[in-house]
Amino acid sequence: MPFVFTPEAPVAVPVADSDFQFPVRRVYCVGRNYAAHAREMGFDPDREPPFFFCKPADAVVPVNYGETLELAYPAQTHNYHYEAELVAVIGKDGSDIAVENALDHVWGYAVGLDMTRRDLQMKMREMGRPWEIGKAFDRSAPxxxxxxxxxxxxxxxAALWLDVDGATKQKSDVSHLIWSVAETVAYLSKFFRLEAGDVIFTGTPEGVGAVNPGETMVVGVERLGELSVKVVEATQ
Known part of the structure; x- marks a missing residue:
């Protein structure tokens, strides 16, 4: 049966040191999963279980090692924030996964950026509305x-860091996650059936802040290398 129009190919992220590509199915993000970041956002990190929001798969922008991605400053914001994250990707389907089995479902890891229109996110939060316009916009997940x-x-x-034009803005360690990767996968799987191709941004440490056109972010995780992303003026 023909399609009304030709569908887009799935977003695919390169697998390091190989010719393979990893197709992205869904993108889940964990909110406030480092205690210091939760506090800097005005919350007590000890009071709640993990919570999640989603980005569309096509928000993912693959960034190869050795290149600098040019990322246009998005529309409708004056407070565009970086959030450096360890990203876990799922390679084995499952639901209601036990914590002790959760890492069997994790195929691999990557360095990611959860880019955020912070002013829009905060406005939606204050109004008790969903965060999509602050979190799920185009090209928001390098x-x-x-x-x-x-x-x-x-x-x-593992050490995690983010620099802007050579100045360190975020510096922490994955050991400071409130909910570990295994715990996050297990908890998420109670609400969604996880399937191969799912991507989980595990949260960001303290030090989030604004980035402006002309500035370059370098984000890294120990054992996974670094990404380079330069913010540029949007073109009409």
Whole structure:
């Protein structure tokens, strides 16, 4: 049966040191998963279980090592924020997954940026409305090559950082996650059936802030390398 129009190919992220591509199905993001970041956003990190929001798959922008992605400053914001994150990708389907089995479902890891229109997010939060216009906009999820867990292992601890024009803005360690990768996968799977191709942004540490046209972000996770992203003026 023919389509009304030709559908877009799935978003695909390169697998590090190979010719393979990882197709993206869904993008889940964990909110306030580092205690210091929760506090800087005005919340007590000890009072709630993990919560999630989503981005569309086509918000993902693959960034290869050695290149600098040019990312246009988005519309309708005056407070465009970076959030550096460890990203876990799912390679095995499952629902209601036990914590002790959760890492069996994680195929690999990548460095990611959860770019945020902070002023719009805060406005929606104050009004009790969903965050989509602050979080789920076009090209809001730059993502580096995916490293198989069979090669790099899993991440109980690893340095995570983000610099803007050479100045360090975020610096932490994955060990400071409130909810570990395994706990996050297990909890999320109670509400959604996870399937191969799902991508989970695991949260950002303290130090989030605004970035402006002309500035370059370098974000990295130990054992996964660094990404370079330059913000540029939007073109009409």
């Amino acid at each position: 993502l580096g090559p995916i490293h198989p867990a069979s090669v790099v292992g899993h991440f109980e601890k």
